[in-house]
Amino acid sequence: MQICSAREIAAFVQDGDTIVVSGCGWGLATPETLLEAIEQRFLSTGHPKNLFIVNALSIGDGGKRGLNRFAHKGMLRGIITSELFWTPSLQKLVYQNKIEAYCLPAGVIQQLLREVGAGRSGLITSTGLDTFVDPRQSGGKCSTACKHDLVELLHLHGREYLRYRPFKVDLALICGSVADLKGNISLNEEAVTLDCLHLAMAAHNSGGHCFAQIRDIVEAGTLPARSVTVPGVFIDALVEAPAQTIAYDTPYSPALSGAIKPSHPRIQSPLHDLARSIIAQRAAQELIENAAVHVGPGIPAGMRSTDRHHELVGKIWLSCEQGHHNGQLLGDTLYGAARGSEALLTSLDQYDFYSGGGLDIAFLGMSEVDHRGNVNISKVHGKVIGPGSFIDISQNTRKLVFCGLFTGADTQVKYSKNKLKIVKNGSHTKFVERTEHITFNAVNARKNGQEVLYITERAVFQLGPNGLILIETAPGIKAKRDVLAHMGFACKVDIQRKMPEHIFNAL
Template structure:
């Protein structure tokens, strides 16, 4: 096994290469030293140029690291990813139509790369049907310069499917904890496993190369077989980086890697804003014992800290797409990591669990909702953000609870004298006639038999046979004045009860 420097690996990259990159979020399991070396070579020599990169869960810090390193003029010709919120420099290039940008569900990207590694003719799935990645709604193309049709519609035995087409991979760049001198690689000290094995296999079986950045290189045979996540046969070279962190600006932690369970947990409380507390508490009323649950980030994340969630903590099974089961899921720059997990799967296996219908209930965000019940979370204000894992989760969970403020983030409410009072309506109309993007398709949800709720700080809606139905309002809220007047469409009103009074206690 070759042991190289990051600069030597960067020199190996050729103009026009297609590169799959491991890692996610704020540097979790990310080969950042390799990405930095490739960037520095380009800035010095103008090469490698015209690269095409693929990463499933997005990597960045909102500034210069991660995939942001590929945003220099001429360096990148195209990208496939599920999310662009952490890569504003790439968002800018996409808006200026300066690269081919394709946005696909995170799980779909990972599963497609596995199919490439297995030599199969792409990924056949129902995930993405009716959304913006369906070829009838754009095929995931996010810029006018897109030249390729990555997705096609197929009919098999009377059912619609999407086929995501395979492509050749020249290089895979991955990150591990340690590797021996034969290239056998361990992920034992990483906070996540992700899809590193499938990336390495796909590159190798495509006739390409796989390079791994590791914290330590050890003698051959010193790693227990059970600790080897990727056999050395899949790798071509190693780069030892002793300064490698577990995430950006976060040194290695045995609590984050799962090596130990901390004696105390980080203090995580309910959201401080009254409106977000109300949403989280009302949404949490939908939790039931023995349910397999996924809770998204943003507004729905407050569900984790409600009394109802704590009450059922031992009776529900909480998981996230990054592979963790139970434990304390972290947020902000450590989103995707957890402490005290009971199990840690690869994200690829987790997506298989989700896609197969393993989730009983999912709590997800909503940026826009239209009269039909469609949800947009992927294109906001004309800017592509991407769905991340939203499509993989929302299309396959048995029950969905979308969480969000009725009129935007600047909404302010107070609870006084047993009544909710709107002190300021937000400036953004979230309930619109038609969404800019379809990230969740309500028609498909009805045909799949999914139960769907939309929880706001002042009202609850259900997905009915013909679209949204207003079913609950908070105490003191008048449906016409406080709800319908702030929506871009008329919806059916069937208010049979108030939102439970106990959720307004001690606000």
């Protein structure tokens, strides 16, 4: 097995290559040393140029690291990813239509690369139907520079499906903890396993190459067979990076890798923002024992600080798309990592669990909601953010609880004398006549028999036969004055009850 420097690997990359990259979020399982070396070569020589990058879960620090390293004029031809939240440099190129940008569901990207590695004719799935990735809408194209149709509609046995087309992979860049001198790679000291095996397989079986960044290299035959995630047959060279961290600015931690269990649960701090706390408390009322549960980032994650959630820990099965089951799922820059997980799957296996309908309930965010009940989180105010795992999860879960501030992030409320008062309405109309993107299709949800709620700090809506129905208001809230007057469409009102007072008393 060749052991190379990062500069030697960077010199191997050719103009126009299609490169698949492992990693997610704030640098989890990311070959950052290799990405930096490729960037430095381009800045010095102007090569490699016109690259096409594929990464399922997006990598970045909101500044210069991760996929941001490819955001130089002429370096990037295009990208397939699921989100651009951590990559503002790329987001700017997309907004300016300077690169081909395709945003697809994260799970779909990983499952498609598995099909590429297996030599099959693409991914056939219902995930993405009637959302913006459906070719009858935009086919996932997020810039006018896009030249290719990546998705097509199929009819099989009287049902509609999407076929995501395969493509050739020239290079895979992956990350591991330890490798032996035959190239066998273990990720046992990483916080996630992700889809490293299938990226390597996609490159190898496409006639391309796979390079792995590794913290430590050991003698051949010293790694236990069950600890090997990627066999050496797929690897062309190793790059040793002793300073490699478990995430950006986060050194190796046995608690994050799953090597040790915390002695006691770390209780998530209560939310300090009243409006967000109300949403979290109300959402937590939807938890039931023995449910398989997903809690998304942002406002929904606040639910993990509620008493109701603490009561049910050990009685629900909590997971995240990066592969963790139970444990203390982390947020912010360590979203996707966990302490004390009971199991850690590959993210690809987790997406199979999700797309097959394994989740009972999911708590997700919402940027816009229209009169039909469609939800948008992927394009807001003209800026493409991407769906992440939202489509994979929302389209295939039995019950959905969307959580968000009624009029945006600058909403201010006050609770006193058993009444909620709106101090200031936010500047963002969240409930609109028509969303910029359809990331969740309500018509599909009704056909599939999904139960759907939309929870805000002042009101709760339900998806009815013909669209949204206002079913709850907070104590002191007037439906017409505080809710309907701030919506971009007429909404049916069937107020069956007030939002439970005990959730306000718990604040």
